[in-house]
Each structure stands twice: as structure tokens, then as C-alpha cells.
Amino acid sequence: MLNRSQLKTTYSIGFLFALHGALLVYINSSFAAQAIGENAVSILYTVASIVSILLLIALPRLLRRFGNYHTTLTFLLIELVAVIGLAVAHLPVLLILFFVAHNVLIRAVSFDIDIFLESSSSDGATGGIRGIFFTFINAAFVLSPLIVGLILGNTTRYERLYALASLITIPVLIILMMRLRKYRDSKYERVSLLRTIRELSVYANVRRIMIAQAALRFFYAVMVIYSPIYLHNHLGFSWGAIGTIFTIMLLPFVLLELPLGKIADRWLGEKEILVLGLLTLAGATGVLSFITAPSIALWATALFMTRVGASMIDIMSETYFFKIIDETDTHLIGFFRILDPFAYTIGPIFAGLIIYFVDIKYLFVILGAVILLAIPSTLRLQDTK
16 A cells, blocks of 8 residues: 555655665775785675575564564664764774674665665555665665765775764654654564575566576676776776766666656566566676776766666566565565575675686676576566566
């Protein structure tokens, strides 16, 4: 049932929490490399991802016991402590602890926001609602590289960004406590992990849309960690230049997701746009291996095209998935969200092996080839139109 007041609140929380995370997402790997060495970054992300998977598996049980409001509030408070810790701590052991906690809690709170959003949506408007929601989210991601560039410039004072991100958490907490304190939870179904896996084997469309989402998350896992390192450490771009490149790169998410969501609701359905998105993403990613010039315009254009494909997959996979489930299917939502930390578990290992044997620039063309593997299952989706 459509709940417009709760939708507006969720949009506000989503935007602010996305800005909080987006300020850090592209500098996290460089910060970790500075603290513990570039060779250990993959291991740290893998550990954080494994912990994320375990928490997401446990989340439906936590929701049944404590409710979504109290669970979200607790996670946000712990996230605030973790990000403040990253801003002020100097001991490597503390930095590792806070880094893992931050990466885990970003995913956990995002899961909880999904529950708030889905409970206030209606299936017939899912594409439009998700499109608006992701427009807010993506606006935060477009703004963040500019902010990062302004704050860092040519420096590596990453603690400034962690301090700013901690401040942004405060209005998220205030809005949550003022507007969602009386949130009424649906009855969350008690489902075992084994039954979830069985459902995925039976419900082919759920499984197929998860494969498309997994391809996208795998792309993000590799690119979020290694593209900043490649641009900064190997091509010599300053953080100011990278901020400009990434701002242009992320524009497709703001420009395309809302109209694509409405198109999927009213006319086309999701499958055709998904396939086109996978082809665009794979092709544009592969091209990156052959761009060696440190040109801001060239890299901004090339990365922009990768996100054209990614934005198509992002909104279509989200729209399709949330059309065929509802907010009580927390086990399936949890599994859908586990794809992100799972990708961050295998993505760094995959990338680490690739760059051990070949030059890092060839990572992109190999990644493009992997993305193509999702097309056969996507072509077999039963469209909603």
C-alpha cells in the first residue's frame, strides 16, 4: 500500500545516508592502502565482506525480535562510532576494526532502508518509486566526488572526510527518530537459509535477476577498489582531477534511472533494458584497458559510458526484483543484498590474481568479459510486461 509520508521520509534518509557512504566509498581503498599497505587491501575487503554476509543472514531474525526501527537506530549509532574512529584513530588494529565495522554497517543500514521503502510502495508503481529513490541516492554519489576533490585536493588527509561523514550521520538519526519511531513492522516470515536456497532453485525468475544483479555488484567490487588506485597511483591523477572524473562518471545514474523506471512500469518491461545495459557495461569496461593517456576528458567519457550500462542494470534489476517480492520476504531481500558483500569477497581475490599475472590495465577487459556471462540467463527472464 502506498504511504506517501513514509516514502518522503525514506527518500530523505536514503539521500543523507548515501551521501555519508558516498564520501568514503572511493577513498576507502586508498585510505586502507595508506594504513596497512596496498597488498593487504584485498584481504581487508574480503574480511569485511564475509562479516557482512553473516550479518545479512542474521538480519531477518534481528528484525523479528527488535523491529526495523530499533535495528536501524542501533546500526546507525554503531556506524557513527566507527566513522569517528576512522577519523581519529592511529593504531592499525583499531583502524582495521573500524574499517570492517563501517563496511558491514553500510550494507546493513541499506537493507533496513529497503524494508522501509518496500513497505510503503505498491507493485504497480515500483519502477517509478525505485527510480525516484535511486535518483536521490545517485544525486548524493554525484555530489560526493566534488566534495572529496575540494576537501582533499592534492593531499591524502582522508580523516577530514571521515569526520564530515560522521556529521552527516546525525541528521539521519534525527529524521529516523522523529518520523519513523512509530513504524509498524510487517510479520517477517521465519525462513531457513536452506529453504531460501530451495526457493531460488524453484523460482527461476528470482534466480535469474539475481545473476544480473551479481554481475553488476562484481563490476562495482572491482572498480570501486581498483579504479581509484589505478587513476591515482598508476596514471598520476590528483584527487581533485579524480573528483571531476567521478562526478561526470556518475551522472547517468541521476539522468537515466528515474525515466527508465517509469518506462519499465508503463511500456517495455525490464528484460530488454537489462540486456542492453549488460552489453553496454561489458563493452565500455573492456575499452578502459586500451586508454593509457592521463586525460581527464577521455577518462571521464569512458567511465561515463560504463555507468550508462550500470545504471540500466541497477534500476531494472531492482525494479524487477521488488515487483516479484514484498517486504515480508526478508530472506529473499537478504539474499539479494548478500550479492554485494559476496562480490566484494570474490572480486578483490579475482582482481588480485589478475594483476599478479598481468598488468593492472588488463583487469578491465577481463572484467568486461566476465560481465557478458550474465546475458544468457537474463534473456530467459519472464518480463513483467
